[in-house]
Amino acid sequence: MKLHEYQAKNLLKKFNVPVPDSNLISNLEEITTIQNNLIFPIVVKSQVHSGARGKAGGIKIANNINEMTKYATDLLGKQLITHQTGEKGLPINSVLLEEGINIEKEYYLALTIDGSVSKPIIISSPQGGMDIEAVAEKNPEEILKTEIHPVAGLLPFQSRNIGFQLNLDKALFAQLHEILTGIYEAFVDSDATLIEINPLVLTKENQLIAADTKFxxxxxxxxxxxxxxxxxxxxxxxxxxxxxxxxxxxxxIKLDGNIGCLVNGAGLAMATMDAIKFAGGSPANFLDIGTANNPESVVSALQIIGSDPDVKAIFINIFGGLAKTDIIAEGFVKAKEQGLIQQPTVIRLAGTNVEDGKRILEESGIDFQLADGFAQGANLAVTASIK
Known part of the structure; x- marks a missing residue:
């Protein structure tokens, strides 16, 4: 679950992470209650679950009350479209009115889980305020990964190492350690998967502040x-x-392609999407139905897939272990009989009760394509999606 920026900052404040002073508004009338307390310039920030808000026009700097009101009017109730949201965009239900910062330097900090070492890691870079992916590609030497032992927690020497990597003045190391400790405590306490501060700002007043946050x-x-x-x-x-x-x-999980996928098991679901890509197609979703041994669960899943206007074909790929292929087949027949899916469907069944499953499909009289193998099924689905 993602938090909005204002929610993330409210949470970080509880762990003594410094953030700019701000006010949240969801309508223009709320401006009148706070305008006497505002100190300009004010950064007007649309609150949506997306990065690249500034590039999309979702962040504006206001130098007076008239500019701030205009920007809030322009943003509230609108859809913000970024490269992360897709063409539909996301609704701007509120904007954050945040004090301006005298920026001296910007840094990057993030805390996440590294599955390869089964530990939390801090990712830091002296190049803040930009996409960390671009830094990793062009200047990988500018990125430091610091593993945190889950029992020992963040240790002072690790904060010092990060301070040296960021080229901070040693006088700022105590501030940095307090921020890193707060982020780590918030991460653990909240069962977080990601806390990203980009940028972490050094102000001209020699203060470190979390200027923007993902949580x-x-x-x-x-x-x-x-x-x-x-x-x-x-x-x-x-x-x-x-x-x-x-x-x-x-x-x-909704994706950008046009081939709906119903699969059992996360590994097989990932491999199915790969097979579709190898065959020249693009998956419209990830769906691991698990050990669904109830036809109604299959019907519900196919209803979701079938209602997606982007889906032009469906690939059902089942390798039955605990999941019984005859139950999957029964659910598919019911979904077709109820008119829940209109798209051409390719089915590949293997494993538990496979003969019963194929018999149910053949006796149903419903139009579908039966694939003998994994790759064949992906190829058939791609062909059906472009007819």
Whole structure:
């Protein structure tokens, strides 16, 4: 689950991470209640779950109340379209009015989990305020990764090493350590998967401030992070993903392609998407139906896929272990009979009860293509998607 910038900063403040003073508004009337307390310039920042807001016109600098009101008017209630949101964009339901900062230098900090070492890592770079991917590609030597032992936690010498890597004055090392400690404590306490501060600003007053923040929470931690999940903004999430969640389908992710995928097992689902790409197509979703041994679960999953206007063909790829292929086949037949999917469908079945599954499909009289193998199924699905 992603947090908005203002939510992330409110959380970081609890862990003594310095952030700019700000006010959140969701309508223009709220300006009148705060305007006497504002010190210009003010940065007007649209609150959406996307990066590259500035490039898309979602961040403006106002030098007076008239400019600020105009920018807030231009942004509130609109859709912000960035390279991360797709053509539809995301709704701007609120804007953050944030004090301007006297910027001397910008740095990059992030804390995430490195699965290859099974530890939290801090990623730091003296090149802040830009895409870290671009830094990694052009100047990989400018990126430092610091592993944190989950028992020992962040140690002072690690903060000093990061300070040296950022070329900070030693007088700032104590500030940096307090910020890094706060970020790490917030990360652990919130079951976060990512905290990114880009940029971490050194002001002309010699203060380090988290100027912009991304914060993501592990969805699996919902049961113990109820307060955080209560502030979740579903308006920023894909409608099909929300519908899948309401149907009890936890492993559906909308993608940009046109071939819907229904697969059992995350590994097979990833391999299925690879096979589609190798065959010249593009998957419209990730969907791991797991050990769904209830036809209604299959019907619900196919309803989600079939309702996606981008889907031009469907590939059902099942290798039955605990999942029974005859149940999958029964669910597919029901979905077709109920008119939930109109797209041409390719089915590949293998494993538990495969003969029963194929018999159910053949006796249904429903139009579909049966694939004998993995690659053949992907090729058939791609062909069907471009007819």
């Amino acid at each position: 993501s929470i592990d969805d699996s931690a919902m049961f113990r992070q109820k307060d955080l999940f209560n502030i979740r903004d579903k308006s920023q999430e894909d409608s099909l993903e929300l519908e899948a969640e309401d149907q009890g389908i936890q492993n559906y």
